[in-house]
Amino acid sequence: MTLLHNPVIRGFAPDPSMVRVGDWYYVATSSFEWFPTIPLHRSRDLAHWEYAGHVEGAVPGDSLAGVPDSGGIWAPSLSWDGERFWVVYSIVRSVGTPYFDTDTYVATATEAAGEWTAPRRIASHGFDPALFHDGGRLWLLNLQNDHRPGGRRFAGIVLTELDRETLAPVGDTHLLLQHERLVEGPKLVHKDGWYHLVLAEGGTGFEHGVLVARSREITGPYELDSQPLLTSRDDPSLPLQKAGHGELVQLPDGSWVLSHLTARPLNTPNGPRCPLGRETAIQAVTWDAEGWPRLRHGGPHPSIEVDVSTHPRSSEQPAPSADPLGWPWSTLRAAPDPSWADAAARPGWIRLRGRHGPESWWAHSLLAQRITEHRAEAQVTVEARPTTFTQAAGLVLWYNTESYLALDLTWAEPEGEEQRGQQWRDRGGRTVLSLVERDEGSTRQVAVVDVPTESAFTIGVTVEDGVARFWSLGAHGVRTPVGPELDFTRLSDDHGSKLRFTGAMAGIHAVDLVGAAFTADFTGFRLSCG
Incomplete structure (x- = not known):
């Protein structure tokens, strides 16, 4: 067992998307208006993480000039199809408007730190896209944005099949779920005959959380769990706040973990503030008798210390960057x-x-x-x-x-x-x-x-x-x-x-x-x- 201490990637590492490839775990995080685009970290034990490169060339033309503050690359989703890494992400060019003006792209690589293919634009329903590989088929999940006056700005989660080679849509787009609270950041996991839809709920501030829905069919209908998998919104005294935007990953021994974002606030006369930004954390997960995921320690609150069943930390040390202007510079x-x-x-x-x-x-x-x-x-x-x-x-x-x-x-x-x-x-x-x-x-x-x-x-x-x-x-x-x-x-x-x-x-x-x-x-x- 390995004891990890949350956050495991500290300081401005939000919207973590985690995948396991062999003995390694990889996390991609949002970079917004910053370069390097889509930083990647890796670990063998989930407790000690090292910078593993970035998705170079993620922005066509290698420039985000004119993109507003907190625009740029939002919530990349990292996946592995057995042969190569895939990353899907949106470049958001308008912040605080009904349109968002997103362009969604896909790139692939055989090695996370290697050369990534030139990004290819795909259907851009909204931000927070994700890819799901299912029996040789490729599916695109997305938040649907409705910019119209009087419309629901965050109008639910949609699913579209993509051709694996051309990335063109195959068939219709399916509306999977709408909810009275904002849901975004969709991820899919197939377990025991169920498709589990993992959702970021309630926005990305102190009301954040992770909610799960499930269906026997990938296109739905989906039923919502009666309780959140993760949140800190009901207890402002918790040291880890804003817990949300999660992704379920299975470990080699069959156990499960949840990667998610969190933040460590300072109390001020103007309320809690988190100058370190949103960071990456990991929780241990079990499955209850009815087949729903639950935090292993009980309840929905994030824990600082978590035991996970992983390999011991590698004795190999990452080679220092040969570029004096490389990471950790941005x-x-x-x-x-x-x-x-x-x-x-x-x-x-x-x-x-x-x-x-x-x-x-x-x-x-x-x-x-x-x-x-x-x-x-x-x-x-x-x-x-x-x-x-x-x-x-x-x-x-x-x-x-x-x-x-x-x-x-x-x-x-x-x-x-x-x-x-x-x-x-x-x-x-x-x-x-x-x-x-x-x-x-x-x-x-x-x-x-x-x-x-x-x-x-x-x-x-x-x-x-x-x-x-x-x-x-x-x-x-x-x-x-x-x-x-x-x-x-x-x-x-x-x-x-x-x-x-x-x-x-x-x-x-x-x-x-x-x-x-x-x-x-x-x-x-x-x-x-x-």
């Missing part, structure tokens, strides 16, 4: 490109060329890594010489274009002079550290500190108890605070008025709004969590 809306992110220009450094500002959906020069624990610290050494207020580079705590904290090296007018564009440039100006807080519709500069420009210097941030404290490193390693304490919990799904689905990141960025030529060099980036 980038917005496109993969890193040497034209703006160069690890070869100066050995041991990363050179970023400034492009759009941090609120751009198009070309923001940002490299970031996931924050995985509520206590974290990030620091980096930066060298740059901005000559205008339109140039900046530094350290960011990032959620999206409307929620971030940035400590940037930039240019400002001489102290005491009015801020009126570039008229003071001939009189020298000064180099400063500028601490900026962006929160939906409002941006404020909370601190300005003069700094020397003769050499590189180190800046950092410490996050603890939901508070972010920025600092610079002075002589003899002394940390000097920059600005006041700031609310880190605003960088979460649970703050603001718009839909949010990702998680907080720490990283480096550069901006040059006029010439797109200003560069900044960074070295020694370190993010420690826990």
Whole structure:
């Protein structure tokens, strides 16, 4: 037996889709507007997970430029047909509208970390697609979206058979189930003559859950279980909240587990917030006398510690990435490109060329890594010489274009002079550290500190108890605070008025709004969590 500790994949790893292939378990998670697209993790024991690559080329044209925050790739579904991996996913191009404007794609690979086929577009009924392989036949499950005024926006779960070679629809689309609560994220399992339809219920926030329906025929009709398989919505004191979006997987010894998303909230004066985003967890499952799946420990609540019957952890260690800009780095809306992110220009450094500002959906020069624990610290050494207020580079705590904290090296007018564009440039100006807080519709500069420009210097941030404290490193390693304490919990799904689905990141960025030529060099980036 192996004891796992949930979440097993920590920090911004939502909508897990898990499959077993031989002795390995693989999980695909949502990437939204971030690259690499569709991160993949693998494990032998379900407790210790390692990055196993991603679905490269998942976005036609390799660009999500213009896609809004929390758009992009939603809820990929990973499957195995005995010979190759399949992944199906939707690219959502409109968030917060009735249409969603989804494009649904399928790609395949013989190895998860290998080369994936070019994505092929298939029927796009709505987001959260899944594939089910059944006796040589291929079925597409999907949420049906009804955009019409007065319609049911989430209009039930539909099923369409696809031709395995052409991926064209075969026959009619079948409506499997509608429910008074929102159901999405459909997955199918065939066991003991029953088709079990596993559903995400109630949305992806604190009301989330997993519900199961079943039928003797794949096309229905489906009867709903009288109780949820998993939820934490009835007990706000549970350490694992938002439990939902599940998938059942059978282990080699015949036992079962459920992969699902969850979140670890911080209590704040504004209610619980989960800045780490939604994460991946696993529960042990048994089947009751009537043939319904149940959590092995009883009840519907997620457990932190779970015993599973798996192989011992492999002694093999994954090879470190040969790419200094590879995982765990992530980038917005496109993969890193040497034209703006160069690890070869100066050995041991990363050179970023400034492009759009941090609120751009198009070309923001940002490299970031996931924050995985509520206590974290990030620091980096930066060298740059901005000559205008339109140039900046530094350290960011990032959620999206409307929620971030940035400590940037930039240019400002001489102290005491009015801020009126570039008229003071001939009189020298000064180099400063500028601490900026962006929160939906409002941006404020909370601190300005003069700094020397003769050499590189180190800046950092410490996050603890939901508070972010920025600092610079002075002589003899002394940390000097920059600005006041700031609310880190605003960088979460649970703050603001718009839909949010990702998680907080720490990283480096550069901006040059006029010439797109200003560069900044960074070295020694370190993010420690826990």
